[in-house]
Every structure is written in structure tokens, then in C-alpha cells.
Amino acid sequence: MSGSNLPRTYDAKGAEERFYPWWEENGFFQGDPEGEGEPYSIVIPPPNVTGSLHMGHALNNAIQDFLIRYKRMDGYNAVWIPGTDHAGIATQWVVERQLREQGLDRRDMGREAFLERVWAWKEESGSVITHQLRSLGVSCDWSRERFTMDEGLSAAVRHVFVKLYESGLIYRGTRMINWDPVGQTVLSDLEVEHEENYQGEMWSFAYPLAEGGGEIVVATTRPETMLGDTAVAVHPDDPRYVDLVGKMVRHPLLDREFPIVADAELVDPEFGTGAVKVTPAHDPNDFGVGKRHDLPFLTVLDDQARVNELGGRFEGLDRYEARTAVKEAMAELGLDRGTEPHLMSVGRSQRSGAIVEPMISTQWFVKMGPLAEPAIEAVENGETKFIPERWENTYFAWMRDIRDWCISRQLWWGHQIPAWYCDDCDAVTVAMEDPTACSACGSASIRRDEDVLDTWFSSALWPFSTLGWPSNTPELSKWYPTAVLVTGFDIIFFWVARMLFSGIHHMGGVPFADVFIHGLVRDTNGEKMSKTKGNVVDPLKTIEAHGCDAFRFTLAQYATQGRDILWDDNRVEVNSRFINKIWQAFRFADMNLEDFQPGNDVELGAYDRWILVRTGEAVRRVREAMDGHRFNEVATEIHAFVVGEFCDWYIEFSKQAIYGDGPERGAAQQTLVEVLAAIARLIHPVMPFLSEEIWQQLPDSAKGGVESVMMAPYPKASDFPEDPELLAAVAPVQESIGALRKLKADMGLAPRLGISVLVDGEVSTALMAHEGALAHLAGVERLEPLRGEEPANCATLPVSGGRLVIPLDGLVDIDAERARLTSEIEKTSKDVNDLEKRLSNEGFVARAPAQVVDGFRVKLAGATEKLDKYKAALKEIS
């Protein structure tokens, strides 16, 4: 009589394969800058073009998809711009490694051939990650996909460089920089990772005084740098060294002499001997000393950190070989004053892992002061808000103490710096179009700067370069500024801060209203996932095994604001069962709809109206959570509503009507369809595929002619009725069913055992009206009002506004009921005592809000009534 053609278990993979291409081909992801609605735009944090999808991407992009799908359904003019990053160092590194495996070196190939090779690799692997992203179900507008090195974005980069150069915000300067001797490029401060508790050594040695007859002992963690020493510094007030200041020491390994200087800034007289060796060209502090005392800056290491010609007989040694050799040589001279183990911190290249060498070098810099200031103000005055807010402190701390940004890199893959040097007059020409002559002297003998820009230089422009800037496009005027940037805390400095000052400077306003910062995905033990540790969870494998929606729902559950995630893949499997449960609920409706006649003006039953009221409440809670970006709460509310209200109660209630053939059947059908249509839309941002599958199978009447759920309006609480009285009327039914089920469990009775129930008290009338539900859900075979004396051997269940009396003859020993009542009395007494104690507190009654006090009085009344009923029942059977 009823049936369904739907599969018995939900086919997640089938839905994914059918709907994603359908959505994309029909242009459902595409934004229209000329279209209706308030703008809501997001730009994707562009993944490395040759990278592959990991859990961090999955979390990041799932969150963006939750938001964009929600807003799109809610009537906004929504667009999500995808794209990829050329990832300068990372990509060049990968290709160089490929070359090395073939015995090739990029220097032998030359720049042009090498770049061809990188482009080929980009073409080969560049679509991998964007296709992996599609497996996540993300609704990016792929027709607007961009790449940081495509024509338009390269033009934006060049435009910015020229503009900043002309206004003096980009300059070329000679500074102490971080040098990666393995990658052989300069790095910004951010690309240096500090490793604490590195086990090093503190080596002390003596510099002999040039005049003879004395020495001064200094200590260092880097013996090889003594080859570049050009001073010894002491504190000006240190009595031990007052007489030595101004005297010369002799370099025992090189034919040089240099002075002892007094420097209060560098030297702490309490530390060590109070005398410090000074290497102005290989230490950031000593660099300052060199400037202050006008010392020579002797660079003694080459770009591979090998000792150069200034190192005398140590020339050609690598810095660590030189370290040993210098110590040995000094020991032979009797100048070694001992070595002690020393814990220190070292800076390593983020990419190569090499210990970074401080070097003096001429590089390009962005002058940060004037750019940082308005970017700080914008966050201070709330134009851009961080969520959670505490990240603003991190942002402020860095921005207020910011140093100029070194933007040149000695790489080939990237945006080549548009600067030309003149052989004849040394002038620099920076121009939008490639120049043929020096802008100063007109000489045709000009050479282009070989270096490229830091990858983050182009990323900084992403929120407007992807919208067509510097052209004045419709996209730019509609979608800039973007609504929200979703990213991890690890790139607040690298990227978020730089987008902020870039947007403000070039566009005249912040690039995004909100910055949503999520945590890191770690393994079950809280360890960072890494290939070397072998604890990486592959999101694609998880999706393959359990389905995209289960995976996304799990991400939503985990996405508590600001906390790292300890990923347990098992949860995805658990959630796939929840997905299937929603499917089963839909199947229940579907297999009972063959005679459904939509549009009939059926009168809804109490349970129908009840679930509609409940649905409205759930919609309100889900919306609130979504608006607050509390995705874990979104997941919780969806689960609580679908399982706890719709499945556990409404579907069970509705069976009485559905299995009959009266008009209530039509009303239940109508309600099932309506609620399922709401559920499909409600869950869509998190579970796009299941929701579409349900939507496609629902009767047309429920869909308002909308062909895809992703284009349907997100449910509003106001679509549903409010009815507190109805909720109050159904509550005792649920309470009674619960109490009867528990009684059976406590007494060891079979759950489906038919029982008789006598109802007593003011609630009787209400319960008598729900006889069917009590029969169906609690096995009540006979329900009637208690008249006169209650029979002997009964169990008593207090419920709000009355009690249920269940004759136990032939069911269970009366002792069991006596024990049960005694236990309940004990519990309830404690409850009553606690409440009485609270209410007898005069301060509480006098000072707490009346509403709160009344609330507790009602609870006390209820508990007391319950206690009295238990006591009376016990007395009755004793």
C-alpha cells in the first residue's frame, strides 16, 4: 500500500557526482555584479597553485562555503572568488628539486628555460587543487578564477610597485637582512622561524692588546664570526675596563687591529666578562654598534655562508667548518678560554630549514610606517573586526612595532621587479612599461633588476586585484570591500595585515569587514599534522569513505571559534550515520506520499502544528548561530532539531495519522513535506548534497518552483507559527510517555508490554485527548480517568498537573514498586531541600530579579507536589 523507490541507505557519492557538475554547469555559483541584492563577497585564501588539499584547506574552505551558501540563499548578491597563488619560493623549490633529480641545475639552464619549466609544472599540476576543492562541494564562482601571476594580477602588482616607488614608499636600501644560504635568497623577518632551546656552545677566548702585556676576554656562540670582528665593546661605566677603552686589540688570526669601544646599548656589564666582540656585518646588534662607532663592516661570508677572501687561511671553509678551525687555531695560540654548553635560539628559513645568516645587503623595501598607521586605526575604530576579537591584540602588537618589509627575493619564479639600472649614470628607472632607455641620462645601456617580489606582495592585493583593479570594473564597485576574510592565525602578519594596509592605501578603504580566524587542524593527540610524522589525514580519502556532507558537518562541529581542532576521523563515520538518519526520515515521508494531494485545504492536527512551531524555533536558533559564525552551534542545533524533535517525536506522532486513511493523513503528509522542505534548506549550507537530493525528490508544491535548493530562500522563523499554548499542551504528553518508558525500564518490564493507565488531576483531560500517542509510544492499551479509589497494587507516576496510576497486578511484585518509590522520594526530597534552602535566603528573595525568584518558586511547588504524590503512593501500598 505504500512504498518508495529510494535507496534504503543514502548514496552520498551518487549525489556528489550528480549535483556538483549540475550546479557548476548551470551557473548557480556565479555572481552577477549587475544583479539584485546587498553585496556579500568573499575572496578565497589562494592555495599554492601546485599544492594539494590538506585538512587546513578543508576547514578554511568549508567555513567559507557555509557562509556563502547561507547568504546566497538569504537573498544577498553573493560571490566567492577562487584562485591560486604562485607561491614563489615554495614552487621554485619544488621544480629545482625535480631538476636536481635529473642532474640539472637552474643556473645552467638559464632564467628563461627555467621559467618555462616552472610554467609547465604549473600547467601540469595547477588544476589539481582546484579540482580537489570541488570535492569539498564549495560553491566558488569558478568563472572568475584568478592566479597571482596571470596577466591582470601581474599588471596590478606592477602598478602598485611603480606607484609606491614614486611616492617613496618603496625604496632600495642597504641593510642587515636575513640570508638563507641554502635557498640563496634574502628572507623577510616573517619567513624566519625561531627555534628555541637550540643546544649550542658559548666559547670564550682572549683578544690580546695590541700594545702587548694584556688581553680582554670575550665570549660568542659563533666563533667563525671573529673573522669579521672590528671592535670589542665594553660598558662605559664598567670600572674593569675604563682604562682599556680606546686602546687597540690585535686579531690573532688575521693581520688586523681594532679598537675597544664603550657602548652602553649593546653591553650588559653583568653578563659574562662584560666585554663583547663586535661583528658589524654578521650580527644585527653589532650592526648598530658599527653604525654608532663608525666601524668597518667586514662581510666575511659569501652567499653560501662560506668564508671569503677576508678570512685569510680560512677562506673557502663553510661556516661550521670555519667554526671548528677557528677554535683550533685559537687553542694553538693559547687564547682559548673554555667552552660551555649554552641553550640559545636560532632563526631558520621557513622553507629550507637552513639557519639564517645575518648579512648586509642591498635590497628593496616597503616603508611601513605611513602604511601601518591607517591600518591600525581601521581596526581600532572597528572598520574591520577580528573574530574572535582577541586576535586584534596580536595584530596591533605587530603593526605598532613594524619594521620595513624586505620585498626582493633572489628567485626567478615570481613578479620580476620593474627596475632598471643604468650602466652609464647609475640611475634607477622604475616604470609601468618596460623602458628602453635610462630615465635620467637617456642611455640605452640599462639592465633589469634580476630579483622578483616576495610572494606576499601580490597576495596583499588579492581582495581588489581579483576584482579587476586597477581597472574600474563593475565587480570592484559591487563587491569591494568584501564581507569576510576566513583564515588561520598563522598568516595574520603575512597576509591579513598586508591586505589591510594595501586595501586602505590603494582602494581608500579596508578590504573586508570581518576577519574570521579559525584554528589549526591537529591529529587526535594534538600534534601538528605533517608528512614526516605520518599523521596526516587526507580530506579526500575521508570524503571518499564517508561522504562530503558528513565530512563538512564534522568540520562545522569542530569549528569552535579560535580553538585548534583535534581531528578524529571516527567522528566523520558517526556523522555519516546522522546523514543517513535524515535520509531515512525523508524516506519515511516519501513512502507515504503516493496519494499526497498538495494544496488541499486540510486542517492540521495538534502534532502537525506542534512541529511547525518547533521548526520555527529551530530556524531562529540556527540563523542566530550562523550570523554569529558559531558553526559548532549550527551543527548542534541542526542535530538536536532533526533527531530530537522531528524524528523522535514528530515522525512517531504522525504515524497514527499516516497509517490511517482519514483527513489527518493528508494533514500529516502536508506537514512532513513542509518541514522536510524547511530542513533541506536549513541544512543546505552545511550539507549541500543531501539537501539537494531531498529537494529534488520533494513534491513540487513544496519547492515554489525553485529548481535547486541552493537557490531557494533560507527559512525564516517568521515562516512558522508561534503557539506557546500548544507547546504547553503537548509537553505533558511527552512527559508522560517518558515517565512510562522509564517505569518499564526500571521495573524490568518489556518496553512493548501493553498496560492500563489511570490518569488523575487537572492534566487528565489533556492526556485523554492524546490517547493514540500514549498507545503508540508508551504501549498504553487502556487509558481512562481515575474515578474514586485507586485500585490496590499500583505504581504511581507524578506528572505536571496530575499523576498516572498503573495497576501492577500480575505484572510485577509490589515490593519493586515500594523500592522504586523510596528511591524517588529520596531524590525528590533532596531537590525540595535545595530549593527551599535557596528560597529561604532572604538576600536572594530580596535582591534577585523577581522573575528568577518566581522561577524557583514554581520549581519548588512542582517538586513538592511530586514528593507528596510519591509519599502518598508509598503510604497507599504499605
Added chain:
RNA sequence: AGGCAUGUAGCUCAGUGGGAGAGCACCGUCCUGACACGGCGGGGGUCGGCGGUUCAAGUCCGCCCAUGCCUACCA
């Protein structure tokens, strides 16, 4: 050294001054016409510690302990 965060059930975590919650795990029970990938019922907590504010503190304040992260030029 400074800063930020975290500490709640066996595990992972919600919790917005008003009687401590969820999922998983655990125990008991039921294959009832959506779902055993399930239903029903249950046990389990000194909310890291000490003090303070308040009628009332997991929640606000202070100190301490533990853990994690970020920033920093300590020879």
C-alpha cells in the same frame, strides 16, 4: 623576557552571573510497517588550586599551578 590562550564526565569539547550540558565511549533493554548505520532507558563531575566581589560564580576580579602558542637582537 613579554604577550595571548587553554584547564568542565573515561575521551573530544559546548556553556552568554541564576539548579552542570552534548557527542563518542560505557551499562541495561528492544530487530515495533524511516533508520540495528537504529530505538528506548540509565550511570558517570570538588567545572586545575587558593582567595575575593555578589543574594547567587564553571561564568567576573586577583594570585598560584600545569599545558600550548606567538613575539623578542640577550654576546
